[in-house]
Amino acid sequence: MPELLAPAGDIATARIAMRFGADAVYLGGSMLQLRAGKTGFSMADIKNIAREAHAMNRRVYVTVNAYAHDEELDALSEYAQRLRDANVDACIISDPGVMTIFHASAPELPIHVSTQANCMNSAAAMAYYAMGARRVVPARELTLTQLAEMRRRLPGDMEIETFVHGAMCMAYSGRCMISAFLTGRSGNRGSCTQPCRWKYSVVEESRPGMYFPVEETEKGMALFSSRDLNALAFLDQLVQIGIESFKIEGRMKSEYYVATVVNAYRMRLDAILEGKAADVAALQAELDSVSHRPYSSGFYFGELANMPGDSGEYEQGCMYIASVDSVLHGRARITLKNKFAAGEALEVLSPGKTGRVFVAANILDATGAACEAATVPSNVYEMDVPDAVRPGDLLRRRI
DSSP states (O other): OOEEEEEOSSHHHHHHHHHTTOSEEEEEOSSSOTTTTTSBOOHHHHHHHHHHHHHTTOEEEEEEOSOOOHHHHTTHHHHHHHHHHTTOSEEEEOOHHHHHHHHHHOTTSOEEEOGGGOOOSHHHHHHHHHTTEEEEOOOTTOOHHHHHHHHHHSOTTSEEEEEEEEOOOSSGGGOOOHHHHHHSOOGGGTOOOOGGGSOOEEEOTTSTTOEEEOOSSTTOOOTTOOOEEEOGGGHHHHHHHTOSEEEEOOTTSOHHHHHHHHHHHHHHHHHHHTTOOOOHHHHHHHHHTSOBOOEEOTTTTSSOOOOTTOOOOOBOSEEEEEEEEEEETTEEEEEESSOEETTOEEEEEOTTSOOEEEEOOOEEOTTSOEESEEOSTTOEEEEEOOTTOOTTOEEEEEO
16 A cells, blocks of 8 residues: 655644644654754654554654765764664665665664655666665656656565655755855755745846846746645556655645645545545645645656746645634634634635635633634634534635
8 A cells, every 4th residue: 555655844743644644754853854953853752753653553754864974974873773762664864875874773774765865767776775775765857657667677675755745946856055055054964045945136248237037927936946746636647656655745844734735645545546536626726725836747747847937936725724622512622823703714624524614603712701803823712613623623714
């Protein structure tokens, strides 16, 4: 059975990803992860989330996918053993030297080859196989046809994991030096400042000092910024190829983003595996409800289809309103994320279902006083909700 793999930037997001249907989550620890200083889990947190995941028959993978410097090598053996003892299910690694150290220090700990390693063919995958790896995340530049050929050539115990959704880097499989060049912070060391999302101008050689904006719409055009990947419509083709794991990008994303995207792909994947028809348009509408750049099919059908005139601006169909903490007799206690008022149409997002509309009514604040609107983020409120709402569901409002 193919796996649905979700990002987790913190424990809350890991939990919500699993609740909404992720078979596994990936997260960063204290060393060599590419979201350094922002989404790193402590070893205690890794142990706790691994224990919770295993109780639900889910898996936890830890990213160790930055390229190491010599002064970091001596600490890697102990780190590998500590991750093994934390009962994580695999480590995602890009550096061949780091793979060698991990395999020698904790041979029981499975190794997955990161997409940062730019694996383009089965011979390269088999080289990693000989180093102890049992899963490869190929370079994002491969087409469906190339992935099918790689799958055909690899042994059954060398799995393939591919990205199906999320942000894409314009650099080759994410190996970009723009941030390092402009700011001294390297994306390959976990400190990308995302300069590809900045706006740029061009200067013609014979006209120094004359800056021409690179724009084709009233919002401008982000010259180096890729469209987001969205493989929902052709997920069935990836299943037919025999891909073992479908990966969603976004360890910096919110719990609402992760829940919504995981939920849509879970419903689509389940329908494929059960031989049932899925309402792909409705699931696509779910993906449109989160913050994203214009979508594309990535490189799966050939060259990346970034269209002239793309603004690179984010689009978002819904605003995350609240998480549901508890429900009793049609009344819910919620933790507010963004304000709403009585009489507004809200939607509830539950696992295995698309958004369902209801009207906000009978709002009480934390003191039990009636109020016309919930306005203070992070505060707890109470309100009427439909009978089907459960703790852990999310509320949102159409923009």
